[in-house]
Amino acid sequence: MADCANDIEHTTKRWHRLHKSIVKARSVLVRETITLFEFKPGVVEDSSSPAIMATATKYSKEELNAAIGHLTHMLGLITRYLGVKLPFPVFHKTMYPYVRSATAKLRHSSKMPLFLDDKNLRRFTIGMAMLNYDIAYLCHSQGVEIQLSQVANSLQALMACCRSQRLGL
Template identity: 50%
Template sequence: MTVGTRRILVKEVTSLFELKPGVIEEADLVASGMTLPQQQQHPVSKGTVENEIEAPPFKYPKEELNAPVGLVIHMLGLIVRYLGIKLPFLIFHKETRPYIRMIPPNTPQLWDNYNKMPLFLEEDDKNFKRFVIGMAMLNYNLAYLCYTQNVKIPLSQVANTLQSLMACCRAPNLGL
């Protein structure tokens, strides 16, 4: 009965956040008014020319990244509470900002650095390196959650935060 209740609660959380599979296709970009970068010719060694696609600059408003990360954190928090899982890294809020850090062991002399890593990107990108470390820690938490639910996440896919979360929520043995 507990397992059934856990599954229902996780499915409710999934429906609240409208977590569903999806890939932005080229046709979707055109329909939304966005265009793909134009191909440009660049000289390559020995006088040959090769077509390459120019990568768009990363100049998006930071809230377009911070808001979804915040929703993932909130959803993850609900799911681990419902399933009764203790994650390897502690996620907490200081004022309105989310952070992640290692959970101190019982013997503090073994580890003296419990620095918190931000799970938000500041407007001037000055915390970018620490943000990347924080996201790696968050993805490790997700991989651990998937492991507890017997969902295999290949190492090459660990950085796919939403896919890992969705795979866990759809696990056949969810809540066991």
């Protein structure tokens, strides 16, 4: 019995060392990932709100789509490094990112675009809501709680997650 207890204690110590090493490696990978991307705050061009546009930096739909593309790539890397499965998987079809419900029976009807064009504003809005839910879920899995009023701040939430003290646990 004494040998068995010693073996269990030795194995437990080795497991704890390995666990610490993996958590540290995950944290380093995620922190290195966030240094690869540069985002700037701004708003999408919208001729219906000239007061906002007079005080804010203008971004075209192409620039918005590029930023969302970077955000989806960053989210994909981070979730792979941390081993977190998102509720709404993000995937790329040709050059455009999409998000879909993992539980939907009809995959074509659940696919929402994560790019904005002249015809898909409603579906894009739903897709962004799904993406923000994914980010909030990732944050929760890493011990970061996002206020409901802040869920739409995708990048801020993702950066808060990446700076979590519990990152990788």
